[in-house]
Amino acid sequence: MKAGSHLESVLEKGAFAVTGEFNPPKGNDLSIAKRKAGLLKDCVDAVNVTDSQTAIVRMSSMAASSLLIQMGLEPVMQMTTRDRNRIALQSDLMGATALGIKNVLCLTGDHQSFGNQVDSKNVHDLDSVQLVDCVRTMRDQGTLLGGVEKIEGEIKLFIGAVENPFADPVEFRATRLGKKVAAGADFIQTQCIYDMNRFKEWMKRVLDRGLHEKCHILAGVSPLNSDRILLQWKEKTLPKIPIPEELIDRITKSKDPDEEGIRVCIEQVKELKEMKGIHGIHLMGVDLEEKFARIVDGAGLSPRPKVE
Amino acid sequence: MIKAEQKPMEEILRALNPYNKILLSGCGACVTVCHAGGEKEVELLASGLRMARQKIGKRMEVLEITPARQCEPEFALELAQTVQKVEAVVSISCGVGVQTLVRHFPKIPVFPGVNTTFLGETITHGVWEERCQACGNCVLEKTGGICPVARCAKQLLNGPCGGSSNGKCEINQETDCAWQLIYDRLSGLGQLDRLEEIIPAKRWGVESRDRGPRRMVREDLKA
Numbered sequence: 001m002k003a004g005s006h007l008e009s010v011l012e013k014g015a016f017a018v019t020g021e022f023n024p025p026k027g028n029d030l031s032i033a034k035r036k037a038g039l040l041k042d043c044v045d046a047v048n049v050t051d052s053q054t055a056i057v058r059m060s061s062m063a064a065s066s067l068l069i070q071m072g073l074e075p076v077m078q079m080t081t082r083d084r085n086r087i088a089l090q091s092d093l094m095g096a097t098a099l100g101i102k103n104v105l106c107l108t109g110d111h112q113s114f115g116n117q118v119d120s121k122n123v124h125d126l127d128s129v130q131l132v133d134c135v136r137t138m139r140d141q142g143t144l145l146g147g148v149e150k151i152e153g154e155i156k157l158f159i160g161a162v163e164n165p166f167a168d169p170v171e172f173r174a175t176r177l178g179k180k181v182a183a184g185a186d187f188i189q190t191q192c193i194y195d196m197n198r199f200k201e202w203m204k205r206v207l208d209r210g211l212h213e214k215c216h217i218l219a220g221v222s223p224l225n226s227d228r229i230l231l232q233w234k235e236k237t238l239p240k241i242p243i244p245e246e247l248i249d250r251i252t253k254s255k256d257p258d259e260e261g262i263r264v265c266i267e268q269v270k271e272l273k274e275m276k277g278i279h280g281i282h283l284m285g286v287d288l289e290e291k292f293a294r295i296v297d298g299a300g301l302s303p304r305p306k307v308e
Numbered sequence: 309m310i311k312a313e314q315k316p317m318e319e320i321l322r323a324l325n326p327y328n329k330i331l332l333s334g335c336g337a338c339v340t341v342c343h344a345g346g347e348k349e350v351e352l353l354a355s356g357l358r359m360a361r362q363k364i365g366k367r368m369e370v371l372e373i374t375p376a377r378q379c380e381p382e383f384a385l386e387l388a389q390t391v392q393k394v395e396a397v398v399s400i401s402c403g404v405g406v407q408t409l410v411r412h413f414p415k416i417p418v419f420p421g422v423n424t425t426f427l428g429e430t431i432t433h434g435v436w437e438e439r440c441q442a443c444g445n446c447v448l449e450k451t452g453g454i455c456p457v458a459r460c461a462k463q464l465l466n467g468p469c470g471g472s473s474n475g476k477c478e479i480n481q482e483t484d485c486a487w488q489l490i491y492d493r494l495s496g497l498g499q500l501d502r503l504e505e506i507i508p509a510k511r512w513g514v515e516s517r518d519r520g521p522r523r524m525v526r527e528d529l530k531a
Contacts, residue, residue, distance in 0.1 A: 082462070086509065108462055108464065108469045109462075110471075111461055111462065111471070111478065111479050113461075113479050114479075122461075122462065124462045124463045124464065125509070125512060126509050127462070127463075127464040127465055127466050127467070128464075128466075128469075129465075129466035129506055130465070130466065130506075130508065130509045133506065133508075133509075134509070145509065162470070163470070164470030167468065167469075167470045167471065167472050167473060168468070168472045168473055168474060168475065168485070168488055169468070169472070169487075169488055169491045169492075172468075172491050172503065175500075175503060175504060176466070176468075178504065179466055179504070179506050182506060183506055191470055
């Protein structure tokens with residue numbers, strides 16, 4: 001075990017892992033956060049705590065991760081290179097591990113122009129691949145980036161990264177994943193999957209490169225509903241996450257689109273579970289915690305393995 | 309070359325409010341090429357300023373000059389005599405030129421009349437795009453001759469991020485994704501294997517502006 005996290009032990013045992021997304025509050029009011037944490041507690045193995053996702057200012061992922069530990073959940077602290085340079089990132093990694101955080105997810109982060117502080121300067125001193133390498137250096141060499149300065153204590157972290165199988169250039173996406181794995185990623189969470197055929201094409205490239213043997217791949221899923229589909233239509237100029245037409249039809253034409261979205265998601269999870277190289281799922285979406293529990297149940301993934 | 313664009317007229321007028329006799333200085337180099345601060349623009353802006361001031365009944369005398377390269381001392385010093393006759397200078401050269409005047413004329417206020425925008429190339433007449441950030445350690449050799457430092461919104465050295473779509477950057481449909489360009493270029497050259505290599509973290513604090521303003525000394529050329 002590299003970090004001794006619960007997520008790591010689930011994956012190392014070969015169980016099909018379930019992680020879920022948690023957005024910290026846009027302030028310091030914890031009332032809603034506590035309710036969400038309660039909903040997530042028994043349906044996922046670990047909770048991704050976002051780092052001011054879409055550049056909307058929220059409570060820091062480290063603080064929220066620490067609070068989740070107090071509530072009995074295991075966090076995956078998301079960390080973007082957008083807002084902090086390598087001094088701040090490494091400093092936070094020291095603090096995070098001291099607070100009991102054992103999983104980190106290294107991201108570039110959404111551009112600040114999408115958020116609510118558009119005048120800000122982005123940092124990107126490192127990129128996500130370099131951040132993965134930085135965490136691995138801290139953990140495996142016991143030094144800061146550069147390999148010289150010794151760290152007091154041990155930085156035990158299970159290192160995650162992400163990949164969007166649908167972004168362009170599509171043929172390069174598995175190569176880029178390979179770079180993240182070479183840099184030290186232990187697990188990968190993918191962007192949200194709706195187009196299973198395109199996802200399979202990406203997975204084929206991943207399998208051809210043998211990347212599934214070097215890291216754990218968790219497939220990103222999120223239940224669709226009418227709002228989500230409408231949003232996708234509005235953003236058609238920006239097709240980051242493709243949704244096949246037949247899926248849109250199936251959901252919009254059903255009597256209860258919300259329920260149909262959950263049914264579709266359960267079917268997807270069942271299919272992903274049988275797919276070679278997929279070691280788990282990552283449930284995504286804002287304010288969907290109640291649906292997460294139903295999906296996990298419906299896909300036959302309950303109860304989750306107990307923390308040892 | 310360095311690109312620039314004229315500041316809003318109101319902003320220039322606001323800075324000049326206390327003055328009645330000024331010198332407007334252009335530059336015959338980069339800003340002439342991008343039509344922001346050459347002899348022609350000096351002439352146009354000078355008449356604009358005169359007219360604007362006339363409109364409010366507050367006449368202003370505007371002298372005009374366009375040295376060949378405002379950022380070189382020998383050309384900047386061509387202004388020395390004229391500067392004595394005015395209360396302020398507006399320079400429509402780049403920010404470098406403004407500071408050359410500031411260094412040589414300590415007793416006269418110098419205002420910028422343009423915003424210096426970027427180091428770029430001409431795409432077509434009237435269209436310029438950023439190409440270089442003078443980061444101090446060129447990576448073009450690794451990226452097929454296309455610069456991710458200047459052309460990727462996140463300056464990723466191991467891109468593209470998940471926001472690359474149909475060749476465009478997610479922040480703006482007009483902006484090419486630098487990493488798609490890099491990919492296409494290396495693909496065309498049959499060198500895609502180069503993209504398997506992880507480009508290590510850049511030494512911003514040693515090589516780039518982040519170490520403080522940079523200075524070059526060539527002993528063989530020093531006077």
